[in-house]
Every structure is written in structure tokens, then in C-alpha cells.
Amino acid sequence: LFRSTLRKLCEYSSWSAPPTDVTMAALFRLLLKSLLLFPIVGAMNDTHRRLLRDTAKEMFYHAYSSYMTHAYPADELMPLSCKGRVRGRDPTRGDVDDALGRFSLTLIDALDTLAVLGDVTEFNLAAKRLVEDVNLDTDIVVSVFETNIRVLGGLLSGHVFADLFRKRKDERFRWYSDQLLKLAEEVGRRLLPAFNTTTGIPHARVNLRHGMTDDIKQRYYGKGKKPASTCTACAGSLVMEFAALSRLSGNPIYEQKAHQAMESIWTSRNLHSNLVGSVIDIDTGAWLRQDSGIGAGTDSYYEYCLKSYVLLGNLTYWDRFSKHYDSVMRYVSSGPLAMVDVLLNNPLKRTKSYMDSLLAFWPGLQVLAGDLKPAIELHHMLYHVTKRHKFLPEAFTVDFQVYWAHHPLRPEFIESTYFLYKATKDPHYLRVGEMAIESLQKHARVPCGFAAISDLRTFEQEDRMDSFVLAETFKYLYLLFADEGDVAFDMDDFVFTTEAHLLPLTLANTDPTEAQDQNSNQCSGDDFCTVTESVEEPLSRSCPNIAMFGGWTFYADSVRDAMNFQPPSSSSKSSKVRQNVCRPTTTAATGDDK
Secondary structure: OHHHHHHHHHHOOOOOOOOOHHHHHHHHHHHHHHHHHOOOOOOOOHHHHHHHHHHHHHHHHHHHHHHHHHOOOOOEEEOOOOEEEOEOOEOOOHHHHHHOOOOOHHHHHHHHHHHHOOOHHHHHHHHHHHHHHOOOOOOOEEEHHHHHHHHHHHHHHHHHHHHHHHHOOOHHHOOOOOHHHHHHHHHHHHHHHHHOOOOOOOOOEEEOOOEOOHHHHHHHHOOOOOOOEEEHHHHHOOHHHHHHHHHHHOOOHHHHHHHHHHHHHHHHOOOOOOOOOOEEEOOOOOEEEOEEOOOOOOHHHHHHHHHHHHHHOOHHHHHHHHHHHHHHHHHHEOOOOOEOOEEOOEEEEEOOOEEEHHHHHHHHHHHHHOOHHHHHHHHHHHHHHHHHHOOOOOEEEOOOOEEEOOEOOOOHHHHHHHHHHHHHOOHHHHHHHHHHHHHHHHHHEEOOEEOEEEEOOOOEEEOOEOOHHHHHHHHHHHHHHOOHHHOOOOHHHEEEOOOOOEEEHHHHHOOOOOOHHHHHHHOOOOOOOOOOOOOOOOOOOOOOOOOOOOOOHHHHHHHHHHHOOOOOOOOOOOOOOOOOOOOOOOOOOOOOOO
């Protein structure tokens, strides 16, 4: 790189010939000295970075306090109405409301964010409120997927941190005796009836009180006239939470059920392309939608193939992720500027002309897998789309025009920004985070929290603040700007679920048939049990990229420069916005609302 750069300089200099190796060596030494003596171009000073950290923290508390003041114990805050959203009382929004179950969803989802922020006092109060107030015995049909990632995941992570603070001899947690874990077990038990299918792939919905009812079958399957179906991400994003529940409670049934669901999806993959479709028949394993990509409908299935390996150490998950990843990068990826769905059994044929915002998680997953260059490239494309529209549209075309103008304050782009900064320490990603903060403050902030954007062309707001805004969006923003000492525990001891809940890597060393309290006396330290690595496999429990890049700040910048990226002109003819194409249907769960 240095040699080629000097040769380019020769073309615009008075040198009559390229410099000799001796001259080049001298110039290289001078370059190294200059990098040590002068700050990185575009670097963000610590004072400004910490100001942004504090701003992200204040934004979380503005949303959190608004919810607690005006909405709790309702599931969500309606920030424009300044009241809680109660399912059955407020006008239905269709499938989106399947995430609501009258179980104080936002507080459960936000619980471990309080721990990340170091607010142990409020975390303690919130945990007590949930233990006292949450009632799961309700006659409500909920999404299996959303309840798993938001409620079960939130309760499990909350238990992990409550147990951590208890082991640190924090007097505020003398009252705690695994109540959050018991709540999580109840959630798991109430979801189990959905798994009673011939393939083990769960139904998309279940009644919290009655399980699988005739009403569910009639409403969603037309008394058997329509095949029972679910989205791939819905059925394939269960292993992390269900395995954690098994290993913390000592009941192996949950991990077994989630593993079988993922096994059936893997078995149903196209054997030629190694890709999966987006909607699957839960009784036959046949694909009902043949489009294959990394966005809505499939996204977190691929995420859980990798992260289940990281969490549990099972090489089967890594092997499956590797095969899927190779196929995605071969067929779905059209260079750094497009990741467009293809036909499952004919992967050279595209099925869409647009991309959806959920695929913005992919660069972060690539960082975790150690494939940094394409992660930087894809993120750079998403950055330019976001820069043009202030937020990432729900769907956008390959020439960066709006396809669906909605934006519910999703976290995926900020999530990938966080992981790329952690891997490279490139200050560019801090500036990207600052851009996100400015857009949220200017266009989404209202007196009662933060409102979703219903139309990015006009920045018209929607009376909606999803729980993931507190569970993910503000958590990743805070961590992006935080110092290591700002978090009271080592983040590398945990892995994020798809809802950004934190699960400890020590679960890999827990037998799912043994309850947590049976092993509690083995933990003599303040935090988690020390993990003893195998001598034969010293990196068997390490994230794949743990020491690959060492924060090489200039690498990401060189990749972006090499792209010679020229975003399409904003004056180009705008694509027609279609407001109904990307929305989930009522006959099948086509993608997570997250």
C-alpha cells in the first residue's frame, strides 16, 4: 500500500523516477514517526466523546422516565398521546400488536440497559416492580418470537445481573432469590405448546393461558385451509434464550425444543444453494416463500447460527453458519452496494428490487465472524443511505431511494456501527453515532419520549415507541461512546441476543440438566465462575475475531477509500414509494417487527 501510494505521488511530483528502496524506507520511517507524533485525522477528542455518551444516556432516561410516568404497567408508551398502549383497549395495529401481552413489555426489555448504564438502584427497583406486578396468566395471543426475544430474553438477562449484584454482596439485593428466573421459566412453559408440531418448528403464535386454541387455528389458518406457517427468523431465533433458560433452571426441555426447530430449518435448506426461504410450513418443512436474503424473515436465524456457537461452544452451529455465510456472500451479495433477495432454488435470480432496514445488522455479525472488509463496505453503503434520509428507511432501492418511508427507530444500523468501532477504533464510526444522535434528537424526540417516524420524506411522527428503542437503540449508542470503565462488568464476558440482551459465555460450561443453585457454591469470586479453557483448544470459547484486528484504526478508512464510493445523485428520479409491500401479512409471520 505504501509503495503504490508513493508511485501515485510520483505522477504529480517533480520526481523523474520512482524513489529508490532506500528513499522509500526513509520516507516510511518518517511516516511512522508522524503517526506517533500527531493525532489521527478526524479523531474525536475524549471530552466530546464523553459528552455524546452522556447525551445517549440522557436520551435513554428521557424515554424510560416517560414510559414509567405515563405508561407503566402498560406494554408500550404512546409518546404523542403521552399514555400507555393497552392491547384490547386501543385500536389494533394488526400483527404488530402480537408483541404485546400485558406483561409490562418495555420495562422487561429495558431492564438490562439499566445494568449497562450502571444504575443499580433503578435496576433493583425495576426488578422488584416486575416481580410484584407481572401476571402472565392472561387470555392473550402473542407472538412466540417476540415474546422469546423481548420478554424471555429480558428476564433472563435481568436475572443474570441481579444474581451478579447479589454475589457482589450488594445489600440492595438481599431480597433477591431467583424471582426473575422463575418468571422466565413461566414464560418458557407458556410458550412450549407452540412446539407441538410434526417438525418441531413452533407455531408463530400461542395463547398465554390456553396454549394452541381453535381460535388461533381458525383465525390464522382458516380451519386448515391454509398451511400453518411461520417465518424462518421466528422459528430459528430461539436457541440462545431457550438454552440459557435450560442451563439456568436445570430443565433441558427448552434447549431441546429450540434446537429441534433450528435442526428442521437446516434440514429444509436448499441443498444446492445452502440458502433458506423466508416462510416455512411448520408441519411439512416446505418453503412457502422462496425468497432468500438477510433481511426481514430470515435475519436473526443466521445471527443465531453464529451466536449460538459463541454462547454454547457447539461447533455444529458454527459449521452451519459457515455454510450459510458462504452462500449468502456468493448469491445474495451483489458487491458492497447491494444485498438483494434471491430465489431459493435459483439463486442467480433476484426476487426483489429493494433492501429492507433489518439487514443493517449484517455488518455487525460479520465483525463477530471476523470478516471485517465486507462489513466495512456494507456499512459504508448503509451510512450513505442514512446520511441522505437522516434515518434508514424501512426499505430502500439499490440507488438509495425510499421504497418504504417508515422508520420505527430501529437499532440495527447503530448496532453494526458499535461493533465496527469496537473492532477498528476508527473515529469515523463515532461520527456516524453522533449523526444518529442528532437525527433522533431533532426528528424523533417529543416531550413524552421518542416517536417513530411514519414518513421520512416529511418526518411526520407516529404515536409509537417500541420497547426495542430502550433495549437496543440507546444501549448501543451509549456503549459506542462509553469508556471501558463506564460499564461495571466486562462486556467480553457476554454475547448479545438479537434484542441486545446480554447472556454470559459461562453458560457453555453449565450442564442443562443441573439447576443453577446446585452449582452456585462453585463460584467463589465476585462475578461469574472462572472458565478453564481446554489445553488442546485454547480458543474454543473465544469469539472468532477476538484478536484479529487489534483496533487497527487505519484499516477501515483504507477500505472505504478503496471503494471510491460515489453515492447516486440525490437529484435522480425518485422511486415510487409503496406503503404496503414490506408489511407483514396476517396469514404468516414474515419477519420480526423488531
